Amino acid sequence: MKPEGxxxxxxxxxxxxxxxxxxxxxxxxxxxxxxxLRVATMVFMYVALAQSxxxxxxxxxxxxxxxxxxxxxxxxxxxxxxxxxxxxPIAMLGALLVSLAVALCxxxxxxxxxxxxxxxxxxxxxxALRNFVLNLNAFGFxxxxxxxxxxxxxxxxxxxxxxNQLFYFVxxxxxxxxVLVVLGFERSRWxxxxxxxxxxxxxxxxxxxxxxxxxxxxxxxSAAIASIIGxxxxxxxxxxxxxxxxNLLITFEIIVMVFLGGRGTLWGPVIGVVLIxxxxxxxxxxxxxLTQIVSGLIVVLIVLFQPDGLIRITTDGLAAFAPRRxxxxxxxxxVT
Numbered sequence: 001m002k003p004e005g006x007x008x009x010x011x012x013x014x015x016x017x018x019x020x021x022x023x024x025x026x027x028x029x030x031x032x033x034x035x036x037l038r039v040a041t042m043v044f045m046y047v048a049l050a051q052s053x054x055x056x057x058x059x060x061x062x063x064x065x066x067x068x069x070x071x072x073x074x075x076x077x078x079x080x081x082x083x084x085x086x087x088x089p090i091a092m093l094g095a096l097l098v099s100l101a102v103a104l105c106x107x108x109x110x111x112x113x114x115x116x117x118x119x120x121x122x123x124x125x126x127x128a129l130r131n132f133v134l135n136l137n138a139f140g141f142x143x144x145x146x147x148x149x150x151x152x153x154x155x156x157x158x159x160x161x162x163x164n165q166l167f168y169f170v171x172x173x174x175x176x177x178x179v180l181v182v183l184g185f186e187r188s189r190w191x192x193x194x195x196x197x198x199x200x201x202x203x204x205x206x207x208x209x210x211x212x213x214x215x216x217x218x219x220x221x222s223a224a225i226a227s228i229i230g231x232x233x234x235x236x237x238x239x240x241x242x243x244x245x246x247n248l249l250i251t252f253e254i255i256v257m258v259f260l261g262g263r264g265t266l267w268g269p270v271i272g273v274v275l276i277x278x279x280x281x282x283x284x285x286x287x288x289x290l291t292q293i294v295s296g297l298i299v300v301l302i303v304l305f306q307p308d309g310l311i312r313i314t315t316d317g318l319a320a321f322a323p324r325r326x327x328x329x330x331x332x333x334x335v336t
Contacts, residue, residue, distance in 0.1 A: 014183055014266055014267075015183065018176060018179055018180070018183075022172065022176050025040070025044075025172050026169070026172070028040070029165060029168055029169070034160070034161070034164065037164050037165070037168055038164065039277070039281060040168060041164070041167055041168045041171045041236070042277060043175075043273060043274060043277055044168075044171035044172045044174065044175040045171045045174070045175070045229060045232070045233060046253070046254065046257065046273045046276075046277060047175040047178065047179070047269065047270055047273050048171070048174040048175045048177070048178040048225065048229050049067070049071070049225075049226060049229055049250070049254050050254045050257045050258050050261075050269035050270070050272065050273050051175075051178035051179055051181070051182050051225070051269055052067070052178060052222045052223075052225035052226045052229070053067055053222065053226075053251070053254045053255065053258055053269075054182060054258050054263060054264070054265075054268075054269045055181075055182060055185065055218050055221060055222040055225075056215075056218055056219055056222040057255065057258060057263060058258060058263035058264035058265070058268075058269075059185070059186070059191060059194045059195060059198065059218070059264050060194050060197065060198055060215055060218055060219075061197075061198035061199075061264075062111075062118055062215070062219075063118070063119050063255070064118070064119075064122045064219075064222075065119060065122045065123040065126055065248070065251055066103075066106055066110075066122035066123075066125060066126050066223075066251075067126075067222075067226050067250065067251040067254065068126050068130065068245075068246045068247060068248055068250055068251055069102055069103075069106060069125065069126040069129045069130075069223075069246070070099050070102065070103060070222075070223040070224075070226035070227045070230065071226045071227065071229060071230035071233070071245065071246075071250060072129070072130065072133070072230060072242070072245035072246035072247075073095070073098055073099045073102050073129070073227060073230070074095045074096070074099050074226065074227030074228060074229070074230030074231040074234075075095075075230040075231060075233060075234035075240045075245040076133055076141075076234075076240060076242065076245055077091075077094060077095035077098040077099065077231075078091040078092060078094070078095035078230075078231040078234055078235070079091075079141070079147045079149055079234055079240045080139050080140070080141045081094045081095065082149055082152040082153065083139075083140050083141065083147060083149075083152055084139055084140060088153065088154075088235075091231070092228070092231050095227060095230075095231050096224060096227050096228060096231075099223055099224065099226070099227030099230075100220055100223065100224060100227070102129065102223070103219060103220045103223030103224075104216075104220065106122065106125050106219075107215075107216050107219040107220065107223075108216065109121075110122055110125065111212065111215050111216055111219060112212070123248075126246070126248070126251075127248075129246065130242065130243070130246035133242050133245075133246065134242050134243070143242045144242065145241075146239050146240065146241040147239060147240050147241075148238065148239050149234060149235060149237075149238050149239060149240060150238040150239075153235060153238070155238075167232070167235070167236040170232050170235075170236070171232065171236070174228065174229055174232060178225055179266065179270070181221070181225065182266055183266055185218075185221075186266060190214060190217075190218075193209045193214055194214055194215075194218060195264070196209060197209060197211050197214065197215065198264070230245065249292075252292075252295075253276065253295070254269075255299070256272070256276055256295045256296075256298060256299050257269055257272035257273045257275075257276050258272055259272070259298075259299050259302050259303065259309065260272035260275060260276065260298055260299070260302055260309060260310060261273070261275070261309050261310055261311055262308055262309025262310060262311030262312065263309065265309065265311045267311060267314070268309045268310070268311040271309075271310055271311060272309070272310070275310070276295065276298075279294065279295070304329070304330055305326045305329050305330055306320065306321065306326065306329060307329060308320075
């Protein structure tokens, strides 16, 4: 009986841990002040974004810079629908459909590329879309002007505390849902097939894995999650501006978070998000440029010395950072 009990617990360990974290976060919602509530909401938002990028960047091994295209399109499309009289559910659904169409248009040609060609292509497409929206002047929307969404959302009667509480739980729900999506995907046959493609696409294709179809499916799933988060972000801020919505810095931040914690793992991105946001908050706005420099150094050091990320601590303990282990990892990247 005991071994079976331990086996059952092991099978559902991640699900139980997620449930415990959600309950704890819900209980803390009334104990956090305005500042703590804002920081916690940001943590939840970045957890969801990091998990969405982890699908394509961690499990598929494709370093995509196209996330601003999906995040920004979710925010901008929802804003356009709202100011034209659509209700919140229609605006959310419409923004999601537009983002999926954008993801399909980006994914079909770029997913045929590999390595740095794919990275550059996704970067250029994302920037091209930002410039297109900046010059858009239609449907009552002007790309260079911020749009106020508080009135169309119908939330003008809510006080600041209620407003922040609402989006605290919205982002918490999105973070939990994104972890569940990755957990389900990780344990499915698609997750195994995608890891096989990441490790050796030629061998995986020879075994009958439909690499192109699977990568396109995961790319669109990743885009859908990013789009929903972008919509929620726009609603939370109560305003949306094109350059901010399509900000490349968002993608660079979540890439740092995923690499730091451990890409291609369930809890690695969560660890990375918490550590990087703690770094950002401790350094402060006055030294924001220093934060970016430190984040870049972190990625370089993690890739060179601990490519599996800080998640290795949970399995190997401090032995994961033993000098001999770090030296062995570094030698793998030696230029010959």
